[in-house]
Amino acid sequence: MTANIIHLRDNADSALKQACDVLADGFPVAIPTETVYGLAADATNPLAVTRIYEAKGRPRFNPLICHMADLAMAEEYASFDAVSRRLAERFWPGPLTLILPLKPETAIHPLATAGLDTVGIRVPEGFASSLIRAFGRPLAAPSANTSGKVSPTSAQHVAEDLGDRLKLIIDGDAAPVGVESTIVRVEGETIRLLRPGGVSAEEIEAATGLPIVRAEGPAAIIEAPGMLASHYAPAAAVRLDVEALEPGEVLIRFGARPVTGEEKAAAVFNLSPSGDLAEAASNLFDYLKKADASGAQRIAVMRIPEHGLGEAINDRLARAAAPR
Structure with a gap:
């Protein structure tokens, strides 16, 4: 299998339709986001989520971020405290992921959350947002690369790494932010930084008036992507x-x-x-x-x-x- 590559500037409508078709068949699609390129699949379909892990060679204990079309969609799957809602309203769409409690009987499959009772949620910009809206379900979407390796910021990066494992790659030119989303979890009157990223800690503190707490030492529990000690690694x-x-x-x-x-x-x-x-x-x-x-x-x-x-x-x- 060799991935079909469609550039958005050639035919955005066709790219959207083909991506929806591949997602509906239970397969992942490589898509551009403002952070890095993501490997997106239906977060409610266990076979589709499994295919993300298989394509990346990703450990099953490493949870996936679930991407939503907007805050209203996110509220269908997770519970928001007041501070998390303020952050969502300030930084979505954009490069911020919030770790939130899952709602009871959520449709997000446990494979996407690594069995945790929380879920990482982000609302992306551009094509990714249009795709989620058209597909109508949240998309689990880690970076579109072999697990542990350098994240892709172009369709060419994805094709060189995963091109023989995918059906479709959507080319949206270079990712403008270039690093993954910031991941935070609100805990009472503090905000815990699980992964720094495209929104700075200073911006989060300014938006909430609350202090950022940074993790010290290796994580005992992997509760968000990007927490493995060795990650984003080249061969050299x-x-x-x-x-x-x-x-x-x-x-x-x-x-x-x-x-x-x-x-x-x-x-x-x-x-x-x-x-x-x-x-x-x-x-x-x-x-x-x-x-x-x-x-x-x-x-x-x-x-x-x-x-x-x-x-x-x-x-x-x-x-x-x-x-x-």
């Missing part, structure tokens, strides 16, 4: 916060500050020559893939500031560099 080893390059390494730069030994690099990619974190986030996964494709044994990455989107970038880099 990754070395972080480099001040000096070793011969043969690929360098991933940030900003204009020079790196000692840069002239010895096998290749150089600059996430953002101007030091813009949004630009760096949008380039991160693409440059990790390109650095990996160079054939070098190790990828060296300059230090990235920790504020704003830098927290999400550093989270992905730390997991890419973790022991495997």
Whole structure:
């Protein structure tokens, strides 16, 4: 099986119809979102959800985010406290996932939630939102890549990785945000950050007036995607916060500050020559893939500031560099 690739600019109506047809048959479809490309399937169909896990080689204990068309649809499946509702109203559609209690007798299948009594819910922008609305059911949609590897930000990335395991890939050009959604869980008067992402912790604190609590150490329970210690990993080893390059390494730069030994690099990619974190986030996964494709044994990455989107970038880099 080789995936059919349809570009939205060629025929958006046909892309929407074909995607709905594949979903209705119980198969996953690779779709563009504002964060990364997702591998979407009917969250209420156990066979369809199983096919996501099989295509990705994903552990069954790692839950999936369920994507909704809007807040009203999300309320059919999960219960919202006042703070979670405020966050949804402020950041949806957009790159924020909320961990919420499942409603009793929900139609979302337990395979999608890894058997938990909570569910991660997000409302995406663009084609993904139109697809959910047309299909009429929530879509479970992790990133469209082999589990643990670098996330895809283009249809080409998906085709190179999963093209022989899928029926359909929808091409919507490069994902503008470039890192996955932020995942939070409201717990009383605090908000727990489970995964930094496209909405910064500072924005969430400003919207709610509540403090963000960050996890310390490895998670005892995997309650959201992206919590595995090793994740988003290229084949090459990754070395972080480099001040000096070793011969043969690929360098991933940030900003204009020079790196000692840069002239010895096998290749150089600059996430953002101007030091813009949004630009760096949008380039991160693409440059990790390109650095990996160079054939070098190790990828060296300059230090990235920790504020704003830098927290999400550093989270992905730390997991890419973790022991495997």
